[in-house]
Amino acid sequence: VGRPKFTSDRMYEVTPPGVIMGLAWTAMGGSALYIETVLKRPVDLTNDKDGSIETTGNLGDVMKESVRTALTVAKGILAREQPDNKFFDKAHIHIHVPEGATPKDGPSAGVTLVSSLLSLALDRPVVQDMAMTGEISLTGKVLPVGGIREKVIAARRVGAKRVFLPNENRRDFDDLPEFMKSELDIRFVSHYDELYEHLFQ
Amino acid sequence: VGRPKFTSDRMYEVTPPGVIMGLAWTAMGGSALYIETVLKRPVDLTNDKDGSIETTGNLGDVMKESVRTALTVAKGILAREQPDNKFFDKAHIHIHVPEGATPKDGPSAGVTLVSSLLSLALDRPVVQDMAMTGEISLTGKVLPVGGIREKVIAARRVGAKRVFLPNENRRDFDDLPEFMKSELDIRFVSHYDELYEHLFQ
Amino acid sequence: VGRPKFTSDRMYEVTPPGVIMGLAWTAMGGSALYIETVLKRPVDLTNDKDGSIETTGNLGDVMKESVRTALTVAKGILAREQPDNKFFDKAHIHIHVPEGATPKDGPSAGVTLVSSLLSLALDRPVVQDMAMTGEISLTGKVLPVGGIREKVIAARRVGAKRVFLPNENRRDFDDLPEFMKSELDIRFVSHYDELYEHLFQ
Numbered sequence: 001v002g003r004p005k006f007t008s009d010r011m012y013e014v015t016p017p018g019v020i021m022g023l024a025w026t027a028m029g030g031s032a033l034y035i036e037t038v039l040k041r042p043v044d045l046t047n048d049k050d051g052s053i054e055t056t057g058n059l060g061d062v063m064k065e066s067v068r069t070a071l072t073v074a075k076g077i078l079a080r081e082q083p084d085n086k087f088f089d090k091a092h093i094h095i096h097v098p099e100g101a102t103p104k105d106g107p108s109a110g111v112t113l114v115s116s117l118l119s120l121a122l123d124r125p126v127v128q129d130m131a132m133t134g135e136i137s138l139t140g141k142v143l144p145v146g147g148i149r150e151k152v153i154a155a156r157r158v159g160a161k162r163v164f165l166p167n168e169n170r171r172d173f174d175d176l177p178e179f180m181k182s183e184l185d186i187r188f189v190s191h192y193d194e195l196y197e198h199l200f201q
Numbered sequence: 202v203g204r205p206k207f208t209s210d211r212m213y214e215v216t217p218p219g220v221i222m223g224l225a226w227t228a229m230g231g232s233a234l235y236i237e238t239v240l241k242r243p244v245d246l247t248n249d250k251d252g253s254i255e256t257t258g259n260l261g262d263v264m265k266e267s268v269r270t271a272l273t274v275a276k277g278i279l280a281r282e283q284p285d286n287k288f289f290d291k292a293h294i295h296i297h298v299p300e301g302a303t304p305k306d307g308p309s310a311g312v313t314l315v316s317s318l319l320s321l322a323l324d325r326p327v328v329q330d331m332a333m334t335g336e337i338s339l340t341g342k343v344l345p346v347g348g349i350r351e352k353v354i355a356a357r358r359v360g361a362k363r364v365f366l367p368n369e370n371r372r373d374f375d376d377l378p379e380f381m382k383s384e385l386d387i388r389f390v391s392h393y394d395e396l397y398e399h400l401f402q
Numbered sequence: 403v404g405r406p407k408f409t410s411d412r413m414y415e416v417t418p419p420g421v422i423m424g425l426a427w428t429a430m431g432g433s434a435l436y437i438e439t440v441l442k443r444p445v446d447l448t449n450d451k452d453g454s455i456e457t458t459g460n461l462g463d464v465m466k467e468s469v470r471t472a473l474t475v476a477k478g479i480l481a482r483e484q485p486d487n488k489f490f491d492k493a494h495i496h497i498h499v500p501e502g503a504t505p506k507d508g509p510s511a512g513v514t515l516v517s518s519l520l521s522l523a524l525d526r527p528v529v530q531d532m533a534m535t536g537e538i539s540l541t542g543k544v545l546p547v548g549g550i551r552e553k554v555i556a557a558r559r560v561g562a563k564r565v566f567l568p569n570e571n572r573r574d575f576d577d578l579p580e581f582m583k584s585e586l587d588i589r590f591v592s593h594y595d596e597l598y599e600h601l602f603q
Binding site for chain 1: 220235238241242255295296297300301
């Protein structure tokens, strides 16, 4: 059947600022899917040129749009939390999704993308052993995604402790057998703010 | 048969400024289709650079053009209502149509797009439980659209109370069985101004 | 057979400045085809930036070029009629052709486009119940177009009183049965100036 789609499930023992563990769902089953976000150069707030965003990782059109949606959401949250922080105006940001040969698409990494952007902007690593999945709307609503069963199995396998799922997927989770649900701290969210308050510390 | 195209029919219990409930018509039937319009950064009226508009949500070419038409119409209305308001000259606007994986096209969200832009520009939420559909012409005429039956069923299902339809679709509505028409406050409009007067308060 | 290509034949009872009734010819027959031209913002003659032109309405490449040709012709006429009028240097113009989902192409809206631009530039509505069709050359020559029979039928149906046709289409018109030709005031023109003198008042 060929090699598995994602070969290195737990890529990070500890995630640095800008890196978030998401969950993917492929024909091969679920897997951890990291979003890596880094600065292409130090931020120069005195520069009058605008920042930029670059994406790599064999992303399809829907996922590329999801990056742009996530950026607007992250900007809005940073503007609310730190009104004087001009990071997103000036930063030259690169978002990569390993592994580069594996095509990835769909909107379900929305919350993961927002989180990676905020983690980079604030230069803070997020709470470890946390995974997440969910489409993001432009106002921060978290919309349901597919593959809950496969993603929960993957989260257990890679040792995630807390998993954020869209509230509208609650029934998909409830339908799983008990042994799959034990030991995981599942948090259902309907708006990104409910996730954000658990992102750091 | 797979999951329905639009899974979260009533995404918003209360819509904030910039968000409007439209009505879509797909092979799966009708559904609520929200337009989300937000600022990418605070408006800086002293900046001499022009604003911009970005769209996401898997929109086809006709719908992308519909956004541009809607923007010109909204600009004209704001110039008439608040001649000194330079919002559209300077604002960096992002329009998103959830859900990101679902392809959307056609001109029938025209009036919804105009409304979301005006709601954002005036920073006012619109009247709640109101839905709308209709193509917009550059001078504000409201042109007929397809799928009236499916859209009316969807409007009832999601709990819309007042629905704006193009005047030229009146016959399509009249042909519906009585039980579908009851309880809805239907308003037929031939020009956007007839809708605008009911948009706020 | 689906719904007709153009559903709202007589979109305007009265056309405002910038809006002209043209005539289109599709696989479904002839129809009125309005050109809508509006300002995206008030003209600022003191601004040192040039104006711009934007088009929407699912226009093909030939029709987009026709817009550019029409703009040059309109500029030349305005420069001759009102040498001090700098409207076209500074105006930000949006040209839209409803209905947005219907693909449109070809050069036969040339004279209609020139007329809509001049009507907007002079801020004057044109004579009502007038329709026109004809390709425009860069020096203002009016060239023959297809579908004269269908366009004449459409002009009658929507209540046009005077119709401008290219002089080189005279034989196509003469071949029509008498009952189609009655009641219409047909004007054959070989240069746009012959149309322009009847455009206003």
